[in-house]
Amino acid sequence: MATTLTNPAGQHRFDDRFVLAQRPLLTGYRLEQTNRFRDDVWQLGPANLQAHTRSIVVNLALIPAPWRVVAKELLFAMLSGDLPPGEERPTMSTVRTRYTELKRFMTWLNTTAAARTGRRPASLRELVGADLQSYQKHLILTLKSPDYRDIARGGVRMLWRYRSALSDHLTFDPAHLDGWSENNRRRGENSTNRIPEQVHGPFMVWAMRFVDDFSADIIAAADKWRILRSQARPKTPARNGAVRDPLRQLLADHIAQGQPLPGYRGKPNMLALARLIGGSQRAVRSRLDEIEAAAAIVGVDNYTRIDIPITGRIGDQPWIEAIATDVTGYKPxxxxxxxxxxLLAAAYATIAFQSGMRDCEIKHLRRNCLSAQRDATGRIYRYKVTSLAFKGETDPNGVQATWIVGAPAARAIGVLEQLQPAGTDYLFAATEFIGGFGPGSPIKNPENHALLTITTNDHLNSFVTWINEYCTTHQRNDFIPTVNGTSWRITTRQWRRTLAWFIARRPGGSIAGAIAFRHLSIQMFEGYAGTSDSGFRAEVESEQALARGEHLLAMIDQHEHTNLAGPAAEEAAQRLQGFADRAHFQGKVITDEHRLRRLMTRDDPAVYPGKYITCVHTHATALCQQRQDHGNKLRPDIATCKPLACRNVALTRDNIANLRLEITRIAGELDTRPLLPPLLRLRFTPNGGQGFKQLLLRLSGIARSVGG
Known part of the structure; x- marks a missing residue:
């Protein structure tokens, strides 16, 4: 039965309703200033509470007239209307996405569909399964990405899910339509690419150079630029005479030092000279003869440099010649x-990779967001960062959350606090420097306080371009290589995915990842990092097996496998000797990566080198918490190893040396701390049976048995 939403005069009963009535508004906006249902253009920015997102505009005039009212009804229901049972109020970005897909579908209905089927449907109720199957074919032809096609189909399905709020709607659920979904797609898995190691490694090296070595120069130049720009520039003729002596002194200084005058397009930069002496351009131009006379002696720079010393170094050389004020600049x-x-890109990458924070969480970092925890000696042992979290939270304003970060991220935050002017709260606020904005700049959107995601993406990829240009100019080899012949495009989403890759490759990585990524369960993190079906886990295990195989071959080559200690030493020697025999091909040890992978898959000796022990894994005698790999084969969990009791343990010289160093370190830590409780003291004494002293005695005996 149709829902009646219009009166006989053709007016909609929602015409006077405010479309943002059920949405919290930014400070400074009143509901009376916002759009009503009857408007064809809805400005949704006043309810866009995330500081880094675009100002959202919904232009309903772009939707064909026959379908415009139902599109308005759907979007109004999502924004502030009555929600159908089971539906939650969507985010503003979701509303904007649904509008885009409604426009795509309804434009198709009004044009392509009529030409293809020979009929123009008068209502959504007239649509049948064949119509939507035809639309699916249209999506396959026009959208290359399966993810984008999935989003497009989701927009159409809203015309069924919100049917109770619409005067016209689909009469069937498209999800049950044969051929509507693409069944070969994996569900519930993050599909974002990680940054390849060959790109990520040099990128992070350069990012840390900017944060640790170059930032002081950039911050000093920014401070100097702000001072010069804030100086008064009088324009009245009465003050023209006041520039004579300061200008003459400035020109004399340039001549004495042999320093060219600041230039702009080959001529003396009058604005720069005026700012340097606190005068007006008009007054400076009145002394043009003196300026040209000085220029004839010392010349004119290709640019206007900011007068600061360059302290950053690469090796023993300054990293750049100078810093220019020009928009176009000059390569030296x-x-x-x-x-x-x-510098913003470098700080962003450092924080993102060190924390696992999402883009929205990084963009809401504010001044004084960093705190440090110290031990009794004053040594910092933990850094915490506080920001707002949005995903999965019920409060559209975001909820306060805390992340643990490393020292590099802490230094990056400190750099941002120095870079931003004292009155700027957001660390990734848009800078005031000319040319400092990318497409969709937040300076155009007064409700945005932080850089847009697209702007940060531009900065990250400009960073790659700058690195490669710098390396070419200075004949360096630490550039960012291409991937399959193409420059890798970095996005903000890839950092979280890349960190998941690194965490998942470590012992206990799933647990660590669940904590670091603020996920409620290990399963959620594994879904983010990649399920076994996605190939992510198989790829991790393959990389680990390859590294282990290379390590074992190196042990064999140095004859370490015949000089082991511990209960499994003999078994390890036998397995590794057999592995060595199979690894030789025509008298040479395998060095080809692909052949080594095949060898590890077929003839894995199940020997797992570790820092403190070498596990010669046998399932029946293992005491650790074993886990299944991608092929359902049991593997040891080194993190839960019981080295003093397990019969699978073998020890190399390096294992024993590392154990001794760790015991010495722990003993030193204990000596500097207050007296321990009685029970712990008992365990750490020889009478405690299994304390550190006992462990050291046992290790000393093992070391003697292998000549240590």
Whole structure:
């Protein structure tokens, strides 16, 4: 039965309703200033509470007239209307996405569908399964990405899910339609690519150089630029005479030092000279003869440099010649706006990779968000960062959350606090430097306080371009290589995925990842890092097996396998000797990566080198918490190893040396701390039976048995 939403005069009963009535608004906005249902253009920015997102505009005039009212009804229901049973109020970005897909579908209905089927449907109720199957074929032809096609189909399905709020709607659920979904797609798995190691490694090296070595120069230049820009520039003729002596002194200084005058397009930069002496351009131009006379002696720079010493070094050389104020800049002296953006990119990458924070969480970092925890001696042992979390939270304003980060991220936050002016709260706020903004700049959107995601993506990839240009100019080899012949495009989403890869490769990585990524369960983290079906886990295990195989071959080559200690030493020697025999091909040890992978798959000796022990894994005697790999084969969990009791343990010289160093370190830590409780003291004495002293005695005996 149709829902009647219009009156005989053709007016909609929602015409006077505010579309943001059920949405919290940004400070400074009143509901009376926002759009009503009858408007064809809805400005949703006043309810866009995330500081880094675009100002959202929904232009319903772009939807064909026959379908415009039902599109309005759907979007209004999502924004502030009555929700169907079981539906939750969607985010503003979701509303904007649904609008885009409604426009795509309804434009198709009004044009392509009529041409293809020979009929123009008058209502959504007239649509049948064949119509939506035809739309699916249209999506396959026009959208290359299965993910984008999935989003497009989701927008159409809203016309069924919200049927109780619509005057016209689909009469069937498209999800049950044969051929509607693409069944070969994996569900519930993050499909974002990680950054390849060959890109990630050098990128992070350069990022840390900017944060630790170059940031002081960029910050000093930014501070100097702000001072010069804030100086008064009088324009009245009465003050023209006041510039004579300061200008003459400035020109004399340049001549004495042999320093060219600041330039702009080959001529003296009058604005720069005026700012340097606190005068007006008009007054400076009145002394043009003196300026040209000085220029004839010392020349004119290709750019206007900011007068600061360059302290950053690569090796024993300054990393750049100078920092320029020009928008275009000059290659020996990159312009300040460019360098500020590069520093923002470097700090972003450092924080993102060190914390696992999402883009929205990083963009809401504010001044004083970092705290440090110290031990009794004052040594920092933990850094905490506080920001807002949005995903999975019920409060659209975000909820306060805390992340543990490493020292590099802490230093990056400190750099950002120095880079931003004192009155700027957001660490990733848009800078005031000319040329410092990318597409969709937040400076155009007064409700945005932080850089847009697209702007940060531009900064990250500009960072790659700058690195490669710098390496080419200075004949360096630490550039960012291509991947399959193409420059890898980095996005903000890839950092979290890349960190998941690194965490998952470590012992106990799933647990650590669940904590670091603020997931409620290990299963959620594994879904993010990649399920076994996705190939992510298999790829991790393959990389680990390859590294282990290379390590074992190196042990065999140095004859370490015949000089082991511990209960499993003899078994380890036999397995590794057999592995060595199979690894030889025509008298040579395998060095080809692909052949080594095949060998490890077929003839894995199940010997797992570790820092403190070498596990010669046998399932029946293992005391650790064994786990299944991608092929359902049991593997040891080194993190839960019981080295003093397990019969699978063998020890190399390095294992024993590392154990001794660790015992010495722990003993030193204990000596510097207050007296322990009685029970712990008992365990750490020889009478305790299994304390550190006992362990050291046993290790000393093993060391003697292998000549240690």
């Amino acid at each position: 002296a990159p312009n300040l706006a460019k360098l500020v953006n590069l």
